[in-house]
Amino acid sequence: MILRASYGTLGMLGMLSGKFPYQETAYFMLDGRCVFDCAFCTHARSAKSDRKYLSRIVWKEVDIGSVRETLMENENIKRVCLQVVSYKGYFDDTIRAIEAFNFKPVSVSVRALSIEEVREYFKSGADMVGIAIDVVSPKLYGKIRGGKLEDVLDLLDESSKEFPGKIATHIIVGMGETDEELVKTMSWLSERNITIALFAFTPLRGTKMEKLKNPSLERYRKIQLSRWLLQNKLASLEDFVFDDSGNLINIKVDYKRRNYKKAFLTSGCPNCTRPYYNESPARELYNIHDESLLKDLEGYV
Template sequence: MIRLSAGTAACLGLSSTRMDAFPTTAYLLSGRKCLMKCSFCPQGTGSNEALNRLGRVNWPEYSWPDVEKSLRGAREKGIERVCLQSVRHGDGIESLLGIIARLKNITDLPLSLSAWIADEEEASTLLEAGVERISLSLDVINPLIFEQVKGGPQHSRLALLLRCAEAMPGKISTHLICGLGETEAEALSLIDRLLKADVTVALFAFVPLKGTALENKKPPPVSSYRRIQAGYYLLRDGAAEVSSFNFLNGRLRSFGLRESDLRARLSGGSAFQTSGCPSCNRPFYNERPGGIIYNYHRQLEMPERETALDELLFSLGNGSRGF
C-alpha cells in the first residue's frame, strides 16, 4: 500500500472526489508514523490526530497495483513529475530504493524525493537509483526555533544540505516554512545563502493543523509572505542582492529598486506561484479553496496579479528609500 494526495488520486482516476484544481505533479507518501517530532506536522511523533494528513492535504491509501496502473497514463492527465515523500523511519534507505525501482519500472516521468537523508552517500545512492532531485527539508528558518520545533541542531542539517548541493549540483532542494517566528531578514538571508549554494527552495506558509502542538498558532500575514515571495523571486532572478534590501526590526521595508522596476519584474505574477521543483504546483497545500492564497498553483489572473502586487507595494511604503 502507498498513500497519494487526495488531488493526485482524483487526477489519476482513483477517486471520484471533486477537486477545485488538479496537481501537475503526482504526490506519493510512504510510511506511517514519523520518528521526527516536528510540532507543525500531523505525521510527527508528538501529534495525536489527523494521521492521514500532511500539510492541509489528505493522503488516502491505495494498493500498489492500482497506483501502478493509474500512473502509466499519468502524462495524459497532465502529470509532469512524480514526487515521493517519505516519513522518517528506522529502515535506512532500503525501502525507499524498493519504491523507486517500482516507480522507475512504470513511468519515465522525472522523480523527486523528499526524505530524511543521513549523509551524502545515501543521497548519491538515491540519485543513482533514478531519482532526479532530492529535497532535504530544513523547514524551520531560525536556528533556535528549529531546535524547539524539530529537535536537534539546525547547523548539522544545513551543513549536510550544503555538502549535498556542492557534490550533486542542480539536484538538491529544500523546503522552508515561513511564519514559525523567524524574521523576514532571517528568511531572505537564508534563502540567499541557499540560492548561492545552488539549492532549489520550495517556500511554504505555516498552516496550523489540528492535533499538532502548533494547532493554535496563527498563519503568517499574507503581506509578510508576499514580501518573502517577492524577495525570493528577485534573488532567484538575479534582479536584486540581499545586501540592497532594507529591513527595520527584521521586517522588509524595501528591495532597493525603483517602483517602476519592481512593478515590471513582478507584474507577471510568477513570484506568487508555488515554488520548488519544476512542475510542482501543490494545489491548496497551504490554503483553503476560496480563502487567502499563499502559493498560487497556476498562473495568476490579471486581477489577482494586481491585488498581489498592490498588497506588496502598500506593505513596503519606504518613502525616499524607494521600493
C-alpha cells in the same frame, strides 16, 4: 510499505470522481510513525493528529503496483513527488518507490541524514532530492524540529556541490523567525543553486503548534517576492533593507518592471503546484497553483 496519495493526485489519475484542479505532479507519501517530533507536523512522534493528513491534505492509502500502471498511462503527470516520513525502515521503502516510479522524474522529500543517503536516492533514479530546512531560525530550529540547523545546511551544501541544480529544500514561513533570517537563508541557498519551496505555516489539530496563527498574507507575499528575486538572480542580499527587529522594509530593486507576479506561484521542483496544500480554497491563496489566477492579485506589494 504504506503508500498514500493526495486526494488531488487520485483525482488526476482518475481514481476518484469529482472536480480537481489540474496538476502535473503526482504526490505520494511513504507513511509510518516518525522517529522525530517536529512541533508543527501531524506525523510527529507525539502528535495526536489523524495520520491520513499531511499539512491540511488528506492522503489515501494506495497500492504501488496499480498506481504505477495508472501513472504509466497518464501523460499529463510530468513528475512524481515522494514525501517520506522518517519511520523505521523508510530508507528501503524509499528506494523501492523511486525504482517503481523512475520512468518519470521523481522528487524525493526526505529528512536525509548523510551524503551517502542522498547518493543512494540519485543512484536509484531520483531526479531531485529535497532536504527540508523548514525552520530557518537557528534559535528556534532545535526547539521546533530537534537537532541543529547547521547540520542540515552542511548537508545541503555538500549535496549541492555533488548534485548541482538537483537539490531542493522546503521552508515554512510563520513559525517565529524574522524576515531577515528568511532572506539570508534564501540568499545562501540561491548562491548554491538549491531550489526553494515556500510554505505558509498552517496550524494543525493535534500538533504542538496548533494554536499558532498562519502568517499574514502581506508578509508571505514579501517573502515570496524575495525568494523569486534571489532564485532568479535579480537581487542580492545587499538589496534587502531590514529594520532593527529584522522586518523587511524595502527591496532596492525595480521589480515592478518585470513580470513579478510570477513570484506568487507555488515554488519548488519543476511542475510542482501543490494545490491547496496550505490554504483553504475559500480564502485567498498563499501559493497560487494556477497562472491564470495571478491577474486578480492586487495591492499586496
